Amino acid sequence: MSEPKRHTDVAVIGGGPAGLAAAAAAANAGAEVVLVDRNPRLGGILNQCIHDGFGLHAFGEVLTGPEFGERYVARATEAGVDLRVSTMVAELSADRELVCTSPGSRTRLAASSVILAMGCRERTRGMLRIPGTRPSGVYTAGTAQWLTNMANVRVGRRVLILGSGDIGLIMARRLTWEGAEVVGVVELLPYPSGLPRNISQCLDDYGIPLYLSHSVTCIHGVDRLERVTVSRFDDDRRPIPGTEFDVACDTLLLSVGLIPENELSRRAGVLLDPTTSGAQVDDRYMTNVDGIFSCGNVLHIHDLADWAAEEGARAGVRAAEYAAGGARREALDLVPIEVGPGIRYVLPQATARSAKRLLVSFRVVEPADHRTAEVVAGGRDLASLSLRHAHPATMVQIEVDCGDGLDAERLEVRLR
Amino acid sequence: MSERQMTCILCPNGCEIDVRWTGTPTDDTIRVEGNLCPRGVGYALEELTHPKRTLTTSVLVRDGVEPQASVKTAKPIPCESIETARREVATATLDAPVTIGQTVVDDVAGTGVAVVVTRAVPRRAAERSAG
Numbered sequence: 118m119s120e121p122k123r124h125t126d127v128a129v130i131g132g133g134p135a136g137l138a139a140a141a142a143a144a145n146a147g148a149e150v151v152l153v154d155r156n157p158r159l160g161g162i163l164n165q166c167i168h169d170g171f172g173l174h175a176f177g178e179v180l181t182g183p184e185f186g187e188r189y190v191a192r193a194t195e196a197g198v199d200l201r202v203s204t205m206v207a208e209l210s211a212d213r214e215l216v217c218t219s220p221g222s223r224t225r226l227a228a229s230s231v232i233l234a235m236g237c238r239e240r241t242r243g244m245l246r247i248p249g250t251r252p253s254g255v256y257t258a259g260t261a262q263w264l265t266n267m268a269n270v271r272v273g274r275r276v277l278i279l280g281s282g283d284i285g286l287i288m289a290r291r292l293t294w295e296g297a298e299v300v301g302v303v304e305l306l307p308y309p310s311g312l313p314r315n316i317s318q319c320l321d322d323y324g325i326p327l328y329l330s331h332s333v334t335c336i337h338g339v340d341r342l343e344r345v346t347v348s349r350f351d352d353d354r355r356p357i358p359g360t361e362f363d364v365a366c367d368t369l370l371l372s373v374g375l376i377p378e379n380e381l382s383r384r385a386g387v388l389l390d391p392t393t394s395g396a397q398v399d400d401r402y403m404t405n406v407d408g409i410f411s412c413g414n415v416l417h418i419h420d421l422a423d424w425a426a427e428e429g430a431r432a433g434v435r436a437a438e439y440a441a442g443g444a445r446r447e448a449l450d451l452v453p454i455e456v457g458p459g460i461r462y463v464l465p466q467a468t469a470r471s472a473k474r475l476l477v478s479f480r481v482v483e484p485a486d487h488r489t490a491e492v493v494a495g496g497r498d499l500a501s502l503s504l505r506h507a508h509p510a511t512m513v514q515i516e517v518d519c520g521d522g523l524d525a526e527r528l529e530v531r532l533r
Numbered sequence: 534m535s536e537r538q539m540t541c542i543l544c545p546n547g548c549e550i551d552v553r554w555t556g557t558p559t560d561d562t563i564r565v566e567g568n569l570c571p572r573g574v575g576y577a578l579e580e581l582t583h584p585k586r587t588l589t590t591s592v593l594v595r596d597g598v599e600p601q602a603s604v605k606t607a608k609p610i611p612c613e614s615i616e617t618a619r620r621e622v623a624t625a626t627l628d629a630p631v632t633i634g635q636t637v638v639d640d641v642a643g644t645g646v647a648v649v650v651t652r653a654v655p656r657r658a659a660e661r662s663a664g
Contacts (some may be wrong), residue, residue, distance in 0.1 A: 157598075164652060167603035168589045173544050181589055183603055183652035187633060266591055269600040294590060294619050313547030317540035318586065322612070421545055505569075506549075 125151045125199070126440035127433070128215055128228035130206050130381065133161025134422045135413020135429035136234030137189035142433030143232070144196035148440050151226060152198050153217055155205040159193075160186030161236055162259070163422060165266045168287050170314075174423040185422060209381045211406050229440035230408045232432055233382055233396065237375040237414040239284075242336075245373060249336030252343070258284040258372035265291060273368025277345060278302045279333050281309040281316075283420070285372025290319035299325050300366055303347055305332040305354060308484050310510050312420065333369065334361065342367050377415045385409060392462040393417040399451060400468040400475050402432035407445050410436045417464055417478070420512055431476070444469075452523050457531025459488070461509065468519075468528070475517040479530050481507040488532050492517050495525035507532065539580055541573045552577045585609035588618050589651070592637055597629035597654035604637050605651050610644040617642040629656040 127143040129136045132154030140152040158164055163171070166182030173179060176188065193200060201219070208216040215226045239257040254273055262284060264270040276297050278285045281304040289299045302320060307330045309316055320327055328347065334356050335346035349360035377395040379387070387396050387404045396404040396411040403410050412432035413425040450470040454477065456463050464478045477492055484507065491501040492515055500517040534555050541548040550567040558581040565574045579585060587609045591601040610618060618641045625637050631654040638648040
């Protein structure tokens with residue numbers, strides 16, 4: 118039996134906030150759009166993020182994650198997107214053919230544009246190489262969140278959290294509400310990596326201590342986790358001998374960073390940025406592979422779902438334009454956008470010389486007060502933004518008015 | 534004069550604000566610095582007089598595609614009522630299908646605030662009888 122093969126203008130891989138917003142925007146721009154998600158339920162990670170704080174930017178009201186996701190499912194549905202759940206993209210080729218598998222079927226889908234919106238996954242114990250035994254009770258924070266909020270499974274009674282990322286902070290409060298004792302949050306860096314409001318409402322409200330410049334140096338326990346050793350770390354991120362102390366706990370949550378999920382992208386020949394682990398894109402969010410776009414957490418890790426969705430919507434419009442006959446990469450004169458002093462990464466990594474307007478997203482290297490971020494082109498200031506508190510946990514965006522186009526060899530984003 | 538530093542939790546900016554007041558904190562006696570928007574003043578006053586939070590948790594669902602639905606208090610409730618509210622919500626069970634906005638508890642912990650569903654749970658397809 119031959120596989121049914123069909124064509125669409127735009128194929129979106131991933132049905133989280135970025136993918137749904139991208140699909141809706143592409144469909145509203147006139148494209149025929151298919152969105153594929155491997156889960157039975159659309160919304161991605163939003164479904165398990167039952168806390169509130171979403172939607173203030175996108176909708177002007179405070180929503181929980183599932184409510185925020187439902188708004189975008191509704192938008193995509195109203196826009197006429199063909200939404201396919203329980204469908205996994207097994208292969209993606211550089212000429213934009215997808216092999217999709219779902220229970221009982223395997224189909225091919227050719228697309229004029231493909232939008233990568235696969236999101237990210239969590240760093241694990243194995244990636245941190247924490248010494249010790251291998252008992253049960255060690256979870257990534259997101260897995261514990263899924264177990265608690267989606268599967269009704271109690272993860273543990275006495276919990277230590279390694280890493281001060283937002284998911285870990287949210288889980289500190291969530292598990293406290295579920296009756297567990299959260300004995301502390303341990304952070305390797307000298308400053309927290311989650312949002313200040315989550316430090317306040319998830320830790321301070323419940324008297325949960327935050328140990329900065331500390332990390333877990335050994336895990337103990339045979340069947341179940343019994344205790345962990347915590348040590349103080351120096352500025353070079355090395356444990357200081359003699360500072361060790363043991364913490365009794367049956368559960369360790371790891372909230373130690375997220376990694377864009379780019380396996381499909383790599384196999385399609387998409388070049389990644391070593392700092393973001395996401396694709397290198399131009400101002401249209403198009404990768405080095407013609408017609409393949411990227412947005413949301415698979416492109417770079419966002420601190421807010423609102424920003425991931427907005428980015429998706431922008432990529433969706435450009436993917437629809439490309440499908441309708443937009444310029445190929447070789448037809449563009451691309452100007453690189455480089456990372457200057459004080460900046461960790463910049464997106465996009467390049468822009469068309471003819472761009473009239475440009476939205477630059479970036480993160481700073483370390484916390485600092487009263488700084489100015491600048492976008493410069495050949496010694497000329499194109500745009501600047503004063504930052505009262507610059508913090509690596511916060512993504513910053515600057516809108517650049519390029520006038521009649523750019524004449525410089527390169528742009529640079531820098532902090533002063 | 535009394536003084537307190539706090540983090541405004543109303544939006545992701547998370548402004549670090551300095552609050553000063555004399556006597557009983559009111560609109561007239563309170564001085565707030567460090568807030569990027571006027572909502573910081575209201576937050577500071579509420580935080581000093583009757584702090585409130587939104588409770589977000591889960592309730593059990595019978596015959597749903599998932600075993601539980603997520604819920605929230607429709608408005609922030611007093612901090613001291615959070616624990617009672619959580620226990621009250623934990624005793625509730627809903628029958629699928631459950632829809633967003635559906636009321637779980639009318640008046641949780643005597644706060645006058647309802648608890649509503651935030652994630653829909655469709656009904657599980659009936660299992661085929663063996664025979």
